[in-house]
Amino acid sequence: MTTQQIPVVVLAGFLGAGKTTLLNHLLRSARGTRIGVMVNDFGDIGIDAMTVAGQVGSTVSLGNGCLCCAVDASELDEYLEVLTRPEVRLDVIVIEASGLAEPQELVRMLLASENERIVYGGLIEVVDAAEFAATRARHPETDRHLAAADLVVVNKADRVPAEALRTVRETVAALAPRAAVTEAAHGRIDPELLFDRVVPEDEIEGQMSIEDILYGYDETGGADGHAHPHAAYDTVSLSTATPLHPRRLMAFLDGRPEGLYRIKGFVDFGAADPANRYGVHAVGRFLRFRPEPWPAGEERLTQLVLIGTGVDAAALRKELAGCEQNGPGDLPDDHAMWGVLRYVPGSEDEPEVTA
Numbered sequence: 528m529t530t531q532q533i534p535v536v537v538l539a540g541f542l543g544a545g546k547t548t549l550l551n552h553l554l555r556s557a558r559g560t561r562i563g564v565m566v567n568d569f570g571d572i573g574i575d576a577m578t579v580a581g582q583v584g585s586t587v588s589l590g591n592g593c594l595c596c597a598v599d600a601s602e603l604d605e606y607l608e609v610l611t612r613p614e615v616r617l618d619v620i621v622i623e624a625s626g627l628a629e630p631q632e633l634v635r636m637l638l639a640s641e642n643e644r645i646v647y648g649g650l651i652e653v654v655d656a657a658e659f660a661a662t663r664a665r666h667p668e669t670d671r672h673l674a675a676a677d678l679v680v681v682n683k684a685d686r687v688p689a690e691a692l693r694t695v696r697e698t699v700a701a702l703a704p705r706a707a708v709t710e711a712a713h714g715r716i717d718p719e720l721l722f723d724r725v726v727p728e729d730e731i732e733g734q735m736s737i738e739d740i741l742y743g744y745d746e747t748g749g750a751d752g753h754a755h756p757h758a759a760y761d762t763v764s765l766s767t768a769t770p771l772h773p774r775r776l777m778a779f780l781d782g783r784p785e786g787l788y789r790i791k792g793f794v795d796f797g798a799a800d801p802a803n804r805y806g807v808h809a810v811g812r813f814l815r816f817r818p819e820p821w822p823a824g825e826e827r828l829t830q831l832v833l834i835g836t837g838v839d840a841a842a843l844r845k846e847l848a849g850c851e852q853n854g855p856g857d858l859p860d861d862h863a864m865w866g867v868l869r870y871v872p873g874s875e876d877e878p879e880v881t882a
């Protein structure tokens with residue numbers, strides 16, 4: 528029953544912060560991940576810099592399997608419908624918010640969308656570290672945008688001294704208390720922070736990306752003097768054959784720590800729902816569960832990956848371990864799944880949620 532949903536990421540930030548640079552970085556380092564991009568006009572993205580395989584109307588297909596469309600907000604649903612067609616085979620869609628609409632408005636439109644093939648993939652705000660104070664003074668709405676962000680990229684880290692960078696980062700963290708915050712130069716964040724690599728890194732043989740060629744590639748992330756994206760976030764993985772207790776997992780998720788940007792994987796709730804495993808997708812404060820029957824012959828494991836910045840990995844592991852069921856004396860009660868079902872779209876058992 529599961530059709531993979533395509534995460535839709537909103538990319539926002541003030542004029543000149545580096546959105547286009549970051550988009551180009553994502554497209555160039557796609558390596559098998561098929562990215563759909565929506566922009567205001569092609570000039571924004573500098574399509575010429577990449578191989579254009581073909582153009583139909585306002586849609587351009589790129590040589591690396593990615594796709595770019597120039598749209599305005601009124602066309603959002605229409606283009607989402609086109610981009611999410613199975614034959615297009617996109618893995619992720621990125622919408623550049625500039626000029627399209629207020630970022631929060633775009634997020635609302637996505638969350639309200641009736642397109643079942645998409646899932647909200649987070650609001651990323653790019654800020655210019657060198658111009659941050661001036662931008663805030665001129666555009667007080669910056670603070671509001673940051674407060675809504677799931678991930679803030681403090682870009683142009685190369686343009687400010689370390690001390691000033693720290694001040695910007697601290698200010699951002701105070702304005703966007705729940706967001707993950709990462710620094711970057713030239714928008715070079717690790718794409719994996721935003722979406723899954725479809726082709727695992729170790730299976731890409733002999734394929735140097737343009738990024739590798741220009742900046743050098745270093746698995747260990749750093750000794751060559753470049754601000755490498757690899758060390759910019761923490762990943763915590765959990766794999767356990769012990770079912771999780773729905774109430775304790777929900778307590779963990781409801782209180783999940785600041786800086787935890789994404790959670791993905793599958794959960795086994797054991798006796799609370801023996802027939803199904805629960806796909807989990809969280810980005811920022813957004814959370815969804817999708818129950819699906821256990822595939823025949825598949826080992827019943829809970830497998831989770833948590834991605835964030837500045838998170839305490841050891842504490843997270845401990846909290847997750849505390850969600851495991853402790854034998855027959857710790858079986859979930861009859862209503863234990865209600866908290867989970869609130870996050871299953873269209874669930875029949877979904878209790879009425881009053882706004």
Ligand SMILES: Nc1nc2c(ncn2[C@@H]2O[C@H](COP(=O)(O)OP(=O)(O)OP(=O)(O)O)[C@@H](O)[C@H]2O)c(=O)[nH]1
Binds near residue numbers: 544546682683686711
């Ligand atoms: N030094 C430095 N320059 C950068 C960095 N990121 C982007 N730039 C430059 O900053 C300028 C603006 O970058 P863009 O990526 O076009 O910014 P944008 O947010 O897309 O701008 P608009 O489309 O006008 O809203 C360009 O000249 C980039 O080359 C960075 O990290 N460091």
